[in-house]
Amino acid sequence: MVVGLTGGIGSGKTTVAGFFKELGIPVYIADDAGKRLMNTSSRIREQIIDLFGEAAYSGDTPERKYIASKVFNDKELLEELNKIIHPAVAQDFSDWVKDQSSKYVIYEAAILFETGGYKKCDLSILVTAPKKLRIERLQKRDESSRQEIQQRMDNQWSDEKKSELADFIIINEDLEQTRQQVEHIHGEILKAGQNS
Template sequence: MMVVGLTGGIGSGKTTVAGFFKDKGIPVYIADDAGKRLMGDSEEIREKVIDLFGESAYNGSQPERKYIASKVFNDAELLSKLNKIIHPAVEDDFQKWLGKQSSVYVIYEAAILFETGGYKKCDLSILVTAPKNLRIQRLQKRDDSSRDEIQQRMNNQWDDEKKSELADFIIFNDDLEQTKLQVKHIHDKILKAGKNSQKFC
């Protein structure tokens, strides 16, 4: 089956878009959610994260996410090391999940799909974009974050212009009804391509 990568900068609404694909019966794998789950479930990951950040990175079996976030958002090297711990485990988990699916295509939603090169393992990729001010408003409402905190997080991701060069489809998400129409259009095109294609992931 085809694997369609879905990504977008923080506050772009990529998880909302993923939900619209799910409403159409398409299986959706959320890589960030899987990473959070695995950080709590995997003893191997826990040991590696503690080696990287110290004992304060965990409270019992659960990661101290705010503590870890405070360490990586201003340290690109440390963030890269954390990703190298989490991403292989997520990839293994995704492959197990993928083996249980039977649809023409699945959605693989990841925040840094392009930055990590993960898009190369997908048949197609979708980028979700939105105006920067709208993204900041969404994040302030969702997380009660300051503009400075949000900007720091944005700085750890590629800008939309760079990502758009690699995307097969781009969804402009500033109006939900229009976004749903864009999802339908892309869904129909992927179904058609998937049924006529011999390229499967």
């Protein structure tokens, strides 16, 4: 079984993914895979240079800040970039799954619902947290300005919209409560796996 894990920026997806790992569940992080493939795939490198020009790479290393600055206010350009990255990540994930032997795996992706990726999952989990807390976490994590954070949030669906599609919702305010929610959902997923 594939269980999708998603949530807006600063919601604490990585923390939740870590709790699933502690329970012995393999976790695939789509964002990390995308970054790795941008570094290692010559095909992706060529496509990105075609899209953004030579400045998109310095040798074999993608110029992430440059690429991000190009796509931030240009939804069409962002879609074009996603058309390069997402199929490569999907193939990479499918190869990875074949090597796993657990009852289920976690597929963590920031825009699982926006891209329709949840349709390929058996179940999905949405991680939420109050907006104020999310902004504080992001300011601590990568020293972004409130305006930059707001821009990134505006590019993602609202939690209300996502929660309509999610099978489980984790409210990530208190670490111990979050861990308990993960353990509860883990039990529910194992039950669902037995019944399917």
